[in-house]
Amino acid sequence: MTHVKTGARYLLLTVVAVLLLFPILLGIWASLLPTKDIAAGNFLSTNISLNNYWQAFVTTPIIRYMINSFVTAGLITIGQLVLCTLAAYAFAFMNFRYKKQLFFAFLVTMMLPFEAEIIPNFQTVKAFGWLNNYAGLTIPFFTSAFGVFMLRQAFLQIPTDLVDFGKYLGLSRLQFLWKIAVPYSRSMMITFALYTFLTHWNQYLWPLITTFTDDFRPVQVGLKQLQSEDTFANWGMVMATAIIVLLPTLILLLIGQKFFKRNLNAGGTKG
Amino acid sequence: MSIRLANISKAFGNTKVLSNISVEIEPGEFFVMVGPSGSGKSTLLRMIAGLASVTEGRIYFNERDVTDLPSKDRKLAMVFQNYALLPFMNVAQNVRFGLENQDLSDDEKTERVEWALNLVHMADLSDRKPKELSGGQQQRVSLARALATKAPVVLMDEPLSNLDAQLRTEMREEIARLHREIGMTLIYVTHDQVEAMTMGDRILVLNDEKIQQLGTPLDLYNHPANEFVAKFIGSPEMNLLPITVNDEGDRFSIGDAFWTDNAFVLPFDLPAGSYHLGIRPEKLVPVSIANPDTITAKVKSLQQLGNDTLIFCDYDGQSLVSRVPEQFTVAVGAELNLLLPASADEWHLFNVDDGEQIVAAPEEGAATYGA
Numbered sequence: 001m002t003h004v005k006t007g008a009r010y011l012l013l014t015v016v017a018v019l020l021l022f023p024i025l026l027g028i029w030a031s032l033l034p035t036k037d038i039a040a041g042n043f044l045s046t047n048i049s050l051n052n053y054w055q056a057f058v059t060t061p062i063i064r065y066m067i068n069s070f071v072t073a074g075l076i077t078i079g080q081l082v083l084c085t086l087a088a089y090a091f092a093f094m095n096f097r098y099k100k101q102l103f104f105a106f107l108v109t110m111m112l113p114f115e116a117e118i119i120p121n122f123q124t125v126k127a128f129g130w131l132n133n134y135a136g137l138t139i140p141f142f143t144s145a146f147g148v149f150m151l152r153q154a155f156l157q158i159p160t161d162l163v164d165f166g167k168y169l170g171l172s173r174l175q176f177l178w179k180i181a182v183p184y185s186r187s188m189m190i191t192f193a194l195y196t197f198l199t200h201w202n203q204y205l206w207p208l209i210t211t212f213t214d215d216f217r218p219v220q221v222g223l224k225q226l227q228s229e230d231t232f233a234n235w236g237m238v239m240a241t242a243i244i245v246l247l248p249t250l251i252l253l254l255i256g257q258k259f260f261k262r263n264l265n266a267g268g269t270k271g
Numbered sequence: 272m273s274i275r276l277a278n279i280s281k282a283f284g285n286t287k288v289l290s291n292i293s294v295e296i297e298p299g300e301f302f303v304m305v306g307p308s309g310s311g312k313s314t315l316l317r318m319i320a321g322l323a324s325v326t327e328g329r330i331y332f333n334e335r336d337v338t339d340l341p342s343k344d345r346k347l348a349m350v351f352q353n354y355a356l357l358p359f360m361n362v363a364q365n366v367r368f369g370l371e372n373q374d375l376s377d378d379e380k381t382e383r384v385e386w387a388l389n390l391v392h393m394a395d396l397s398d399r400k401p402k403e404l405s406g407g408q409q410q411r412v413s414l415a416r417a418l419a420t421k422a423p424v425v426l427m428d429e430p431l432s433n434l435d436a437q438l439r440t441e442m443r444e445e446i447a448r449l450h451r452e453i454g455m456t457l458i459y460v461t462h463d464q465v466e467a468m469t470m471g472d473r474i475l476v477l478n479d480e481k482i483q484q485l486g487t488p489l490d491l492y493n494h495p496a497n498e499f500v501a502k503f504i505g506s507p508e509m510n511l512l513p514i515t516v517n518d519e520g521d522r523f524s525i526g527d528a529f530w531t532d533n534a535f536v537l538p539f540d541l542p543a544g545s546y547h548l549g550i551r552p553e554k555l556v557p558v559s560i561a562n563p564d565t566i567t568a569k570v571k572s573l574q575q576l577g578n579d580t581l582i583f584c585d586y587d588g589q590s591l592v593s594r595v596p597e598q599f600t601v602a603v604g605a606e607l608n609l610l611l612p613a614s615a616d617e618w619h620l621f622n623v624d625d626g627e628q629i630v631a632a633p634e635e636g637a638a639t640y641g642a
């Protein structure tokens with residue numbers, strides 16, 4: 001009985017895995033084939049080579065796109081870590097008037113879809129002259145209600161004894177934050193950093209409307225650009241670029257897996 | 272360092288937790304504050320530590336007013352119930368972290384850390400992380416961290432309550448030893464009367480916002496100031512019986528009225544009226560033959576502790592417990608003759624209305640009778 005059950009479970013998992021992985025596997029396979037084979041529908045061709053990757057690096061600005069994405073996502077991650085940590089500290093450890101109301105207002109912004117903020121944000125960034133610039137790509141994302149919420153929860157799990165200990169040691173607020181709170185919550189901080197980086201690596205809409213040149217265009221927008229411009233017929237190469245873009249995401253996911261599993265599901269349990 | 276609390280009160284909003292507490296703690300004293308949960312003992316400790324504000328009153332260290340001094344300037348160290356170790360640092364780093372913000376050279380810090388870890392026998396495990404240690408070991412590290420500061424005052428807030436019974440006994444001995452060796456002023460908060468009795472030079476019993484009694488462990492045991500202390504100190508708790516003394520003041524009955532045919536002779540004279548009589552379980556001795564000084568109770572249950580036997584009985588709806596220092600057998604449901612103590616100092620009398628002790632010292636001939 002249990003054998004049948006386990007077997008059925010594995011069968012189901014395998015089917016789902018194949019369904020989910022199929023497009024990626026097909027993409028990887030296609031990226032190794034010459035475009036003329038793909039165009040002819042000859043997917044079982046044996047002309048496998050890394051030519052498409054070579055071509056992508058040489059003929060397209062993919063490296064520039066990657067650099068742009070790294071800079072953008074990196075700056076946003078650093079910005080959010082710093083600002084969200086400070087805000088989370090205030091909400092977790094300090095007492096001030098209207099703290100509850102303010103926190104509630106923070107949470108409300110989590111409910112707003114980003115699309116609703118695009119027009120006012122665009123106007124603001126344009127007024128600052130930050131269009132087609134790293135500043136315009138990053139500064140609007142330097143904080144997030146989600147981040148403040150997540151880190152506040154992490155800080156609230158620090159035992160009160162430890163908070164008292166910091167007090168009687170005479171640590172200043174920043175010392176406490178830096179020497180106790182942040183290292184105590186480090187796995188949550190890493191999770192949050194990875195999450196932020198991945199989210200912004202995959203950003204599409206905002207960079208699409210705020211960047212006009214390859215100097216600042218990040219990968220996701222760049223990919224779209226490659227498809228629509230001169231290379232539109234070169235499917236093998238487009239696939240190769242897509243796989244290249246996917247790699248950092250996959251690597252980060254693999255590294256961060258244990259943190260994600262532990263922290264994104266963590267509710268009020270103690271770490 | 273001597274510590275003096277002068278008329279300390281504490282309120283959280285409209286809820287009063289402590290009122291008018293005045294105590295003087297001697298330099299080098301092992302001072303225990305004990306009370307049930309919610310009695311304000313931890314709050315009092317946190318006020319001494321400077322972690323909680325004082326609503327009213329002053330706190331003096333060596334006669335210097337420190338009431339408004341921040342915690343870090345009070346030169347004290349603290350040991351917490353949950354150890355408050357930093358999980359991302361190893362044992363030695365944790366102890367060293369306690370010296371953070373102290374004006375010491377690196378060598379001096381290293382020396383202090385080694386000295387403190389040796390004191391608590393944790394030097395071998397100095398590169399372990401806290402989660403690789405048992406609860407008792409973690410608390411040793413926490414002790415070392417406090418001792419390394421060489422603070423003249425160490426405060427401990429229920430440091431042993433997260434440990435199992437065996438470890439607790441071991442750590443009790445350990446803390447007492449460290450206090451003997453180092454001689455700091457130690458203020459120790461616990462809800463466990465056994466810890467209080469076995470460790471403290473003096474014990475402060477807190478309940479109901481107030482000091483119930485302050486004294487040495489034996490003082491508290493032998494002369495409890497009121498019914499609360501009588502029941503709180505000692506395990507199993509003291510038997511309390513309502514008694515009524517006759518008009519002549521020489522005989523009494525158990526219960527709310529005096530019955531001539533069910534009366535016992537008083538070991539000393541008392542004014543007529545009602546009292547609560549307290550008898551320690553070990554002073555209520557079972558005897559085989561009934562006599563005019565025995566009561567006959569029904570055995571409800573027995574607890575064999577090996578060295579002691581606790582006999583729980585029922586006398587006329589009144590629960591009594593007798594403790595016999597041997598392995599004693601009696602059938603549950605059987606009748607048992609219990610001898611009432613004849614000696615005056617085995618009697619504890621309390622006022623029926625407010626539970627205050629009535630001091631009757633007939634031997635000295637200076638009997639002071641309560642209201």
